[in-house]
Every structure is written in C-alpha cells, then in structure tokens.
Amino acid sequence: MRRTIMIGATLMLAIGIGQTPTIEASAATQIKYVSITNGSNLNVRKSASTKATTLGKLQNNTKVTVISTKNGWSKIKYKKGYGYVASSYLTSKKPTLKPSSTVTYYVSTPGIDLNVRKSPSSQSQKLGTIKNKSKIDVVSYGKEWSKIRYKTGYAYVATMYLTKNKPALQPSTTTVYYVKTNGVALNVRKSASSTSTKLGSLKDQTKVDVVSYGKEWSKIRYQSGYGYVASSYLTKQKPVSESFQQMTGTYYANPGLTTNLNVRTAPSTTAKKIGEIKQNTKLHVLAQSDAWAKINYNGKTAYVSKDYVSKEVKTNFLRNQNRSYEVYDVEENGTIETIYQKQEKGIVKWGNVNRGFTHTETATSKSYTFFNYHTGYGFAINTPIFKGATSGSLTKGYSKITSVSYTMTVKAGTFKQVVVQKFYNSKGTNTKIVYYAPNAGVIKAVENGHTTFELVDVD
Structure with missing residues (x-):
C-alpha cells in the first residue's frame, strides 16, 4: 500500500499539482461586440501584447468573432486572417441601435x-x-x-x-474671382435663384469678392451687403487687359470677298456678335490694341478683329504736269506704238506728235488712268487703296490690290511704294497685273504673262 501511494504522489507532482495553471477557452468560436468609450477605437494587434504591431482599429459596437481567449487577450478573426484585442473591451451584450433620427x-x-x-x-x-x-x-x-x-x-x-435659429454668418475671408460674361452684364440677385429680386449688375471682367462658391450660385460681397450671382460666369483667371491706342487715318473693312467682318460687343471671339461689315466698307475706328480695333458701330462702341482692318494709303498717282512722259503700248495686232503725254491747262493729252493728240482726260483723277490711244481701253483703281482691297465678284471676275509698297523697275527707272493690282477671272486665274507708282500713274501692265504697257522715259 505504501508503495502504491508513493507512486501516486510522484505522478501527481509530475503533472504539476500545486502550480498555477494556464487558462484557455475552448476552441468553439463566440460572437462578441466591441465595448469602448465613445469616440475611441480598439486596437487590433499582431500578437497578444500591447507592444505588438497594430494591424488596425475597431469602432465601438463592432461585431467580432472570438476564436480563443488567453491571459486577457482574445484571438479574433480579422480581415483575411487573425488578430488580438484586449478581452476587457469585448462584451457578449448586443449594443442598442443608434437613434434613427436627429x-x-x-x-x-x-x-x-x-x-x-x-x-x-x-x-x-x-x-x-x-x-x-x-x-x-x-x-x-x-x-x-x-x-x-x-x-x-x-x-x-x-x-x-x-x-434652433440658424446664425447669420459674417464671413471673415473672401476669394477673388472675375466676371466672365463676354461683354454682357451679370445680374446680382438677392438670393440664389434666377427669379429672386435683382439687386443690380456687374460688368464683364469686374473683380468680385466671393464669400462662398457653389455649384450653381455664389454668394458675393455687393455694395454694403451681399448678393448672389451664377457661378458659371465667374473665373479665377484674371482677364488680360487690352491696351488700346488712339488711331488716326482712314480705315476699311478687309475680310475678303467670301465673308464679312464680325462686329462684337467686347474684344473677344466669344463675345456676342451684333453685326457684320462687308469688304471695302469705311470704318469709324476709335482705337486699336494688338488684336482688336474699337469702332463706332451704329452709334455704339463695338469691336472687330484688327487682322481684317486696313488703313488707306494716301497716295497721288497724278503725273507732274511740268514733265513729259513717253510710254509704249502694245496694240491689239501686236505692234508697239510709242505715244506721249502733254499738259494743256489741266488737261492730260495722249497721242503721237505725227498723228495729233486726240484722247484727253482730266489731270485731277483720283487714280491715274492710262487709255490705249486707239481703243480707249485703260486701267484705273476704283477702290480705296489698301492691301487687300477688292473689286468685282468671284463669279464674274475681280481685282485685288496685293501690295502698296512694292519696288518696281521699268525702262524709265526704279519706283518705290508701287501699288500692285491683280486681276482674276471667274476661275480664279490671274490674267493681268497693273503697277501704279506715286506721281507717275501706271508704269507697267502685264497681261497673260506679256508686257502690254510700260513707261519708257520721263523728261
């Protein structure tokens, strides 16, 4: 008996009788809920230690699946794996639902x-x-x-x-915006509605202080209070100011034969279009910038693209009455005939000294004209003189001034500031070129590639 008892005692000591056991929950999972101070979150750790890596956080009342509990820590399912949380912050009591309304x-x-x-x-x-x-x-x-x-x-x-009374906020700061309405005024409303009372208006490019910017309406400082404007007409981009300089001289519209010159309310291609001006129309130009010309249009200020505005060249093609001119003219039969000009009391006469001077024209013509001695055929500029000036139509043929500063050499010498007029048929083919020189008139004419008229000598 003694021997048996001793064996039993030895066996009991071997399995740890008298030592503090390690307590661990069963392997069955449990559903619990995070119970932590409102406003705080529960840390999820990689292992059962406050020094372990934090894997994430759980909000109060979060439902968790507990795998096991040991030494104040609970192993839980977390994302696609496991994590550990302090057991003291878990409860089996299901939290009450949050109030549905406030x-x-x-x-x-x-x-x-x-x-x-x-x-x-x-x-x-x-x-x-x-x-x-x-x-x-x-x-x-x-x-x-x-x-x-x-x-x-x-x-x-x-x-x-x-x-419950919504306070009247007094904004301390504002943001600078600019009105972008392409020349028209922007309405200022009492409230954020297009049917609200109109308090006034703001001109295009006006600087405004925006209190609050909304998707459709923005609150702005206006006069001594506040107002509302449509947000779509506001921009943070400061407008580029067009610097206009006063202009002198005579100007004409020069958009070409196929189109007209657009007239706008402001110096912008997106500004409202209020009219059109045809080619060669005289303009009342007030000032110009690098890109725009400010004009008087039907009694109001308007704008047109400067690219299509040309200044008239003031030139005199009348020949000096105190000098004599010799030219040669190719007749219809191909022969060349030399003819002369002489002056008699303000009358220009052309002819041959041997045959007499039978053709006359006034010496005060605005654009000097030469007429063929026999046929009466001649050349004249019947439009304002500026580069791009046209006459005629695309369907019947037209002429166009292609230069007002050309240098041309003929038998009589070299001439500067020559005006070049080209003629085109209905197919757009160049058929003739005429050159006009200041104080000399027509100095050369070329038809279908052949010279038909040229100034030979000036005495």
Whole structure:
C-alpha cells in the first residue's frame, strides 16, 4: 500500500499539482461586440501584447468573432486572417441601435467654444470642443444636457448653449474671382435663384469678392451687403487687359470677298456678335490694341478683329504736269506704238506728235488712268487703296490690290511704294497685273504673262 501511494504522489507532482495553471477557452468560436468609450477605437494587434504591431482599429459596437481567449487577450478573426484585442473591451451584450433620427441645432456661445462631455455632467471627461455657430445633430434634447452625435459616437453638451435659429454668418475671408460674361452684364440677385429680386449688375471682367462658391450660385460681397450671382460666369483667371491706342487715318473693312467682318460687343471671339461689315466698307475706328480695333458701330462702341482692318494709303498717282512722259503700248495686232503725254491747262493729252493728240482726260483723277490711244481701253483703281482691297465678284471676275509698297523697275527707272493690282477671272486665274507708282500713274501692265504697257522715259 505504501508503495502504491508513493507512486501516486510522484505522478501527481509530475503533472504539476500545486502550480498555477494556464487558462484557455475552448476552441468553439463566440460572437462578441466591441465595448469602448465613445469616440475611441480598439486596437487590433499582431500578437497578444500591447507592444505588438497594430494591424488596425475597431469602432465601438463592432461585431467580432472570438476564436480563443488567453491571459486577457482574445484571438479574433480579422480581415483575411487573425488578430488580438484586449478581452476587457469585448462584451457578449448586443449594443442598442443608434437613434434613427436627429434634430439640427446650432451652437450659441459667442466668442468661446462649447465643451463636449463623455456623460451629462460638467465633471465628466471632456472629449473636445465645438466652435460657436457650428451645426450639430441632437439625438435627445434635455433640460440641462443634450445627447449629440460626436465624431464616430455620442457625447453630451449643455442644452443652454443650443439654438434652433440658424446664425447669420459674417464671413471673415473672401476669394477673388472675375466676371466672365463676354461683354454682357451679370445680374446680382438677392438670393440664389434666377427669379429672386435683382439687386443690380456687374460688368464683364469686374473683380468680385466671393464669400462662398457653389455649384450653381455664389454668394458675393455687393455694395454694403451681399448678393448672389451664377457661378458659371465667374473665373479665377484674371482677364488680360487690352491696351488700346488712339488711331488716326482712314480705315476699311478687309475680310475678303467670301465673308464679312464680325462686329462684337467686347474684344473677344466669344463675345456676342451684333453685326457684320462687308469688304471695302469705311470704318469709324476709335482705337486699336494688338488684336482688336474699337469702332463706332451704329452709334455704339463695338469691336472687330484688327487682322481684317486696313488703313488707306494716301497716295497721288497724278503725273507732274511740268514733265513729259513717253510710254509704249502694245496694240491689239501686236505692234508697239510709242505715244506721249502733254499738259494743256489741266488737261492730260495722249497721242503721237505725227498723228495729233486726240484722247484727253482730266489731270485731277483720283487714280491715274492710262487709255490705249486707239481703243480707249485703260486701267484705273476704283477702290480705296489698301492691301487687300477688292473689286468685282468671284463669279464674274475681280481685282485685288496685293501690295502698296512694292519696288518696281521699268525702262524709265526704279519706283518705290508701287501699288500692285491683280486681276482674276471667274476661275480664279490671274490674267493681268497693273503697277501704279506715286506721281507717275501706271508704269507697267502685264497681261497673260506679256508686257502690254510700260513707261519708257520721263523728261
């Protein structure tokens, strides 16, 4: 018997009788819920230690699946694996549902912030503060304390500092924008609606101070108060100011034969179009910038592209009456005949000294004309003189001044500031070129590649 007892005692000591055992829950999983102070989160660790790597956080009331519990730590299913949380922050009691509705209130604590408490007591833990005029969601409104939504949970604030009246905010800062309406005025409204009372208007490119910018309407400082404008007509990009200089001289529209010159309300291709001007039309130009010309259009200021505005060249093609000119003219039969010009009391006469001077023309013609001695055929500029000036039509043939500063050499010498007039048929083929020189008139004519007229000598 003694021997048997001794063996039993030895066996008991071997298995640890008298030592503190390690307690571990069964392998069956349990459903529990995070129970932690509102506003805080529960750390999920890689292993059962506060020094272990944090894998993430769980919010209060989160449902978790517990695998096992050991030494104050619970092993839980976390994402696609496992993690560890402090067991003291888990409960088997299912949390009550959050209130389904709240009432909007506003903080009314002029000049100070409102304290947020963990429980309805001024001695309770302070969780944070809320600024004056802030909007808050009240879950339950009490005589002294009210429960509110705060961050990811709930908290309490003193009821006496809450009001349902939305405060009239006085913005301390604004953002600079510019009106972008392409020449038209932007309406300012009393409220954010196109049917609201109109307080006034702002000109295009006006600088405005925006208090709050919205998708459709923006609140702005206007006069001594505030107003609303459509946000689509505001831009942060400062407009490029067109610097206009005064212009002198005579100007003409020069868009060509196939189109007209657009007239706009502002110096922009996106500005409202208010009319069109045809080729060779005289313009009343007030000023010009690098890209635009400011004009008087039907009594109002308007703008046209400077690219299609040309200044008339003031030149005199009349020949000096105190000099004699010799030219040669190719007759229709191909022969060349030399003819001369002479002056008699303001009359220009052409002819041959042997045959007499039978053709005459006034010496005061605006654009000097040469007429063939026999046929009366001649050349003349019957449009304002500027590069691009045209006459005629695309369907019947037309002429175009292609240069007003050409240098041309003929038998009589070299001439500068020569005006070149080209003629085209209905197919657009160049058939003739005529050259006009200041104080000399026509100095050369070329038809179908052959010279038909040329100034030979000037005495």
